[in-house]
Amino acid sequence: xxxxxxxxxxxxxxxxxxxxxxxxxxxxxxxxxxxxxxxxxxxxxxxxxxxxxxxxxxxxxxxxxxxxxxxxxxxxxxxxxxxxxxxxxxxx
Ligand code: SF4
Numbered sequence: 001x002x003x004x005x006x007x008x009x010x011x012x013x014x015x016x017x018x019x020x021x022x023x024x025x026x027x028x029x030x031x032x033x034x035x036x037x038x039x040x041x042x043x044x045x046x047x048x049x050x051x052x053x054x055x056x057x058x059x060x061x062x063x064x065x066x067x068x069x070x071x072x073x074x075x076x077x078x079x080x081x082x083x084x085x086x087x088x089x090x091x092x
Contacts, residue, residue: 020047021070029069036075043073058082 020042021028028039043050054072061067061083067076074082 015049015052018049019053020049028071036070039070040073040075043070047073 016022021039024039024042027035027042030036030039043053047053050073057072057074057079061071061079067079067083069076071079
């Protein structure tokens with residue numbers, strides 16, 4: 001008889017655990033326009049953590065680092081445009 005041992009690491013839950021894009025990497029990193037639109041629709045209509053995702057994107061993506069894929073309901077091109085614009089009053 002074979003016994004399988006499974007180790008489960010306990011950790012604090014993270015907002016990413018609820019992301020609607022989990023498991024949809026190929027769709028979110030596709031370069032096809034229909035895929036990009038479908039990924040953006042998932043973000044905007046189905047994702048319960050859109051705000052958290054948007055805050056993290058704004059905090060971590062800069063014009064100096066490359067951005068790829070759909071994130072927070074925006075294509076990479078849209079996010080790059082946001083990064084290049086100066087923020088008014090220090091708020092986003
Ligand atoms: S907003 Fe979009 S990219 Fe962000 S976690 Fe949700 S589904 Fe994923």
